[in-house]
Amino acid sequence: MRRPRRDGSSHSLWWVLPSLLFIAASVANPTGSPVQAGEIRESAQEFVLANGMKVLLAEVPKAPVATIQIWYRVGSRHEVMGRAGLSHMLEHMMFKGTTTHPKGTFSRTIRKNGGNDNAFTSQDFTAYFEILAADRVELALELEADRMRHVIFDEQEFQLEREVVKEERRLRTEDDPQSYLVESLFAQAFMVHPYHWPVIGWFQDLNAMTLEDLKRHYDRYYVPNNATLVIVGDIKASALLPVIKRLFEPIPKGPTPPQPTVVEPDQLGERRIIVKREAQVPFLMVGYRVPNYRNNDSYALTILESILSQGKSSRLYQRLVYDQKLALAVGASYSLLQADPELFYSYVVVKPGQKIEAVEQALYRELERLQTDLVTAQELQRAKNQVEADYVFGLDSNFRQAMLLGQSETVGAGWRHVGQFLKRMRDVTAEDVRRVARQYFLEDKRTVGILVPIQRTD
């Protein structure tokens, strides 16, 4: 069963963005000796270039490969009404070539060196990556440095790429009933804040976009002082740093890019959105506005999410799927690594024959139970063990480590937040979980989305 999520969009179909939930950790292990769960070492090395670009390097010698990611602090959060999807459209244009590396040569060069490359755009960031044999890192760096400032904006290429992006929107959203509902729900939950619109943009905005819009966006946000370069793999920081400086330091620093300061006003009462379209099974989603990493409650919310939805022993699965047999699938989603406060949401794929209203009430009963009773010591420990084990499993993948470093840094938490996160997680108590459930899971603060299947009339 698919897990409906509000994903970022990416350049290629075959690249699936790994979960942005906080499940991996960023701290690499420099010595190659075993890391014990719970033992946190700070081994990423941080450098700031003269032009303000941040560089995070983690030496992981366990396989002769490396992941390179360059993160720009620009996403749909930095867009304005009428131009939703501009950041993602720009991501696509970044593959259209530069004066020195014409169209098509970027990916071709990476591939013939045995590597993969792609990019992804989210609400808060746009990131580009290459995965390569460790002795080819310089090649990727040269190409990334080149396209930070030298992309060619050609009108005809833009017209073609706009059609590609529209196909992407049809594929991901228009023809997928659950994604369509997720998009509608966010548009209800956020009325003022740019989280209102989808990363991929609306058709009307895509049609209205101009090459000038893209150039302006590029000039404003694609500057070294708005970027973080992350490299995780079989590298030596001391050897790589001079290379990075040679390639990136000549790029001049730009004016500090503007950051949105919009604060979503308080929600005064439940909001409800119904989508009626051809579908096989009803789908229910309930979102509550919650704080991000800046608020200490984010740790208890993360534990709460795990208790509610991680694994078949989680509460939602045990109650709604196993015991009451109301659902085909259930889940919850919360990420504290958002630049601005976003949503904690739960969803249910309703079992055929069950009433949506009954399922909705069953879901609320589970949330209420978290407000009235303390979670058990066993549940609390399980959630903490899950977070810690995921941290260690995450160390097995260079890509996941780089993701977490890059995302933590780009949303403003700072990459060192990871270590703090693991410590703070262990301190969460059953009382904390009950307190945040009481504080945030309020009827007047929720947005409910329901997909009502209709049958074709023909």
Next chain:
Amino acid sequence: MAGLSGLLGLTETQAAELQPVRFVEPNGLTLLVLEQHALPILQLHALVKVGSAQDPPEKAGLANLVASLLDEGTTTRSATQIAGQIDFVGGNLAIKTEEDFTSASVRVLAKDTDLGFDLLADVLLRPAFAEAEVERIRTLILGEILSQKDEPGMVAGKAFNQLVFDGHPYRWPVNGTEDTVPGITPEEIRQFHAREYLPNQTILAIVGDITIKEARSLVAKHFGAWERGSALPRSVSRATPIEKPVTKFIEKDLTQATIMLGHLGISRTNPDYYAVSVMNYILGAGGFSSRLMESIRDKQGLAYGVMSSFEANLMPGAFAVSLQTRNETANQALAAVLSELKGIRETPVSDQELADAKAYLIGSFPLRLDTTQKLAQVLSLVEFFGLGLDYFTHYPRWIEQVTKDQVFRVAQQYLHPDRYALVLVGNLEKANVDQKTP
């Protein structure tokens, strides 16, 4: 690109240095162990040689239903206890059935090694198949089958297999159909498990922070009592190739047409596998460098993605080109697909294309082996297909040896732009594709 030229050429990788060891236990269980001590992680990956290809046609979905029930209660643990134990240590237990085999994998921290072995053995050897759990899981699978009707790619894929594998075991979806799943009895489930889940039909790959000695002793402890049985002979057959274009168009109120075009392909053990890999990379598996992508996405802006694939299974699987384009441009996209299929059969690929494809396939090989999870899975497949444990050394050589003539020959031999199955899911009026001779 002058500055980059010094970097080109083949990467010498550590892939060749991977040295798994292989044992066959007294009960016939094949064991593959690869020590990886960088992290305190253990990955167990059991591959049982039974998949949906062994389902009787009127019981399609049987192998998948059996597998789905393995962790829903054993003679020693309830479904809730199994979930509770693996979740409590933050581990993962995943079971999946495919056409040729079923895999059950466990990932735990090294400190939970014994529990990992215990749970894996319990679910493989002692599933209870309690009636209530059978009915519960059956209902969930039927719900899944229903939900898949909302996924155009799934709808197209199922229809495509019906055309390409007419009369062949690969014809039916792994999870069965609405007609077959309700009719599977608990007795058939129990018999299927007793007959097919045998140690001498199972490969167990163990990768991670464990020594070979520990691994063997834990296998003896947890799997030693598993009794060898007589494995049923497997009939390997090839589906009857399609003689002329056949089509299946499915009306759905969507903005895009989902298109699949293809026919019977090759098996994994076909000696041409490596030449086909190179050819298919150039045609449609090479990401943004592929010919299909360049034509359909880059030059014409018709699709977000388009790709071609050969499902090289135990028996010849499908070759398929798949894409989504708005209904109105379906004909244009189809013409481009057929044109590329014809093109690669009519003119040899360029030296540059050949060199680039080989460089990617060889150079990216270590990327396919860079986590314990990927390693355990690949090891079990290497054993399943009988590729030999020196596969990691040989793969780059086999790719390197592929010639331009071979690529040309396999394009002509394995691509058939004149006799294919075509499936289209979308708004048929807007797509307006000729059902007879598109």
